[in-house]
Amino acid sequence: MTDASVRAAEIARTSYGRLLALLAARTRDIAGAEDALAEAFASALVTWPERGVPDAPEAWLLTTARNKLTDHMRRAARMDVTDTPPEKATEMYSDPASEFPDERLRLMLVCAHPAIDPSLHAPLMMQTVLGVEAADIARVFSVSPGALAQRLVRAKRKIKDAGIPFMLPDAGVLPKRLTPVLGAIYAAYTVDWMDGPAGDEALREEALYLADLLARLAPQSAEALGLAALLTYSLAREPARIVDGAFVALPDQDVRLWDDALRERAEVLLNRASGLQQIGRFQIEAAIQAVHMARGATGDTDWRAIRQLLTGLMRIAPSLGAAVALAGAALEDVGPEVALRQLDQIGIQAEQFQPYWATRAACLHRLGRIDDALAANAMAIRLSNAVMLKAWLEARAENWRCV
Amino acid sequence: MRYTFLLYSNPADIADMTPEMWVEMKAVYGQYIGALQEAGVFVDTDWLHPVDTATTLSLKGGTEVVQDGPFAETVETLGGYFVIDVPDLDAAMDWARKCPAAHGGKVEIRASAMDSV
Numbered sequence: 453m454t455d456a457s458v459r460a461a462e463i464a465r466t467s468y469g470r471l472l473a474l475l476a477a478r479t480r481d482i483a484g485a486e487d488a489l490a491e492a493f494a495s496a497l498v499t500w501p502e503r504g505v506p507d508a509p510e511a512w513l514l515t516t517a518r519n520k521l522t523d524h525m526r527r528a529a530r531m532d533v534t535d536t537p538p539e540k541a542t543e544m545y546s547d548p549a550s551e552f553p554d555e556r557l558r559l560m561l562v563c564a565h566p567a568i569d570p571s572l573h574a575p576l577m578m579q580t581v582l583g584v585e586a587a588d589i590a591r592v593f594s595v596s597p598g599a600l601a602q603r604l605v606r607a608k609r610k611i612k613d614a615g616i617p618f619m620l621p622d623a624g625v626l627p628k629r630l631t632p633v634l635g636a637i638y639a640a641y642t643v644d645w646m647d648g649p650a651g652d653e654a655l656r657e658e659a660l661y662l663a664d665l666l667a668r669l670a671p672q673s674a675e676a677l678g679l680a681a682l683l684t685y686s687l688a689r690e691p692a693r694i695v696d697g698a699f700v701a702l703p704d705q706d707v708r709l710w711d712d713a714l715r716e717r718a719e720v721l722l723n724r725a726s727g728l729q730q731i732g733r734f735q736i737e738a739a740i741q742a743v744h745m746a747r748g749a750t751g752d753t754d755w756r757a758i759r760q761l762l763t764g765l766m767r768i769a770p771s772l773g774a775a776v777a778l779a780g781a782a783l784e785d786v787g788p789e790v791a792l793r794q795l796d797q798i799g800i801q802a803e804q805f806q807p808y809w810a811t812r813a814a815c816l817h818r819l820g821r822i823d824d825a826l827a828a829n830a831m832a833i834r835l836s837n838a839v840m841l842k843a844w845l846e847a848r849a850e851n852w853r854c855v
Numbered sequence: 856m857r858y859t860f861l862l863y864s865n866p867a868d869i870a871d872m873t874p875e876m877w878v879e880m881k882a883v884y885g886q887y888i889g890a891l892q893e894a895g896v897f898v899d900t901d902w903l904h905p906v907d908t909a910t911t912l913s914l915k916g917g918t919e920v921v922q923d924g925p926f927a928e929t930v931e932t933l934g935g936y937f938v939i940d941v942p943d944l945d946a947a948m949d950w951a952r953k954c955p956a957a958h959g960g961k962v963e964i965r966a967s968a969m970d971s972v
Binding site for chain 1 (some may be wrong): 947965
């Protein structure tokens with residue numbers, strides 16, 4: 453590759469979302485902006501090697517893409533298409549890219565608009581803000597590439613035709629509108645990570661990038677900071693999570709494998725979030741991670757603190773996952789009797805929920821009811837889709853049988 | 856008396872139309888609108904973006920439910936309509952929330968396609 457094409461590839465990686473957001477904000481036409489931007493990158497690959505990389509390459513790409521958009525509109529209106537760049541082009545070339553307004557938050561809000569099917573929020577954001585190919589998105593969400601591509605096309609058409617605005621809502625409404633954006637980023641992060649091939653690490657990093665970006669673009673939102681903290685903590689434990697191809701449960705992870713720099717970054721984010729005094733589910737989940745990671749320094753896990761945090765989480769954002777996690781923390785804090793009683797209270801709604809059976813099995817095992825524990829563990833294995841988790845549960849059963 | 860015509864068509868037929876067919880269709884509708892105006896019976900008309908760009912909003916039971924897509928056929932049937940002119944979908948959704956019909960049933964929001972051809 454020539455220097456010029458290396459530079460173009462670099463800009464595609466770092467500035468794609470910013471350029472697309474700027475182009476689409478004006479017309480609301482994401483698909484049109486994508487086409488124009490793709491054409492601008494194609495011209496860069498022809499022009500730059502000949503004439504050199506411009507001083508402000510992003511500005512060059514933006515101007516070229518805007519010209520293409522104008523051409524498309526003229527063509528659609530059956531007007532003459534001129535190849536001359538708009539008059540402002542020279543002025544634009546001298547603009548340093550850093551002075552462009554960052555419209556990515558608007559683009560994210562559009563992608564996670566309530567009028568767009570929630571299952572498309574994360575895929576749309578990944579495609580538009582990060583420039584991830586539809587086929588790659590389909591793979592990580594385990595859906596058919598053709599069907600997803602079609603749904604993304606429809607969603608973009610809806611954004612344009614139904615008039616979804618590229619607007620920053622008032623400060624009063626923003627937190628509510630950010631909720632689905634945060635949810636989509638979280639969803640992108642948590643996609644079946646245990647089953648995914650190595651490439652999914654890239655997806656997690658991209659989700660973290662989006663969370664970081666959102667925390668910077670909406671620094672007044674405690675939950676945006678909380679999500680960035682949560683994902684950063686989680687990424688910090690990544691090297692200890694899978695060792696020699698096998699899943700390692702959190703309490704058994706080797707703390708020396710945890711990434712200290714990432715943990716410290718997460719701590720800073722979480723402290724900033726707490727400073728804003730707006731409690732939320734992602735902050736609590738991040739705080740739980742912080743308690744787990746404190747084991748790196750103290751050698752101990754404060755299960756009492758984790759129980760308290762989970763109790764708080766159940767109050768503001770009750771979920772089956774949190775209820776089961778609370779029982780799991782109770783098992784470590786006060787023992788299997790209380791934990792089992794809590795699981796019994798969850799009842800029938802958890803019958804198809806793998807963590808419920810895995811936690812139940814651990815409680816029964818602690819009580820010495822080995823046969824019951826193995827039966828519950830078998831249920832967990834049956835309900836688990838992740839190969840590595842299945843293997844971990846099977847290894848545990850093997851151990852219980854031997855002792 | 857005022858009457859409302861609800862126009863139904865197969866979106867697939869429209870999707871397959873060539874630019875020439877569009878021109879012809881616009882002329883045909885133009886003539887029809889002209890005839891209505893001449894007779895002094897014309898009130899208003901609109902042409903809507905396809906049904907898959909619809910947003911359906913309901914506050915029945917007190918909780919807001921927003922659905923990406925058209926009104927799904929249930930016990931409710933079409934009982935009336937409002938046409939409003941606002942800058943974007945957010946503004947339209949705000950007015951839909953205030954619409955009494957949203958509190959007892961559903962409101963399907965469709966943008967006018969009048970300006971897009």
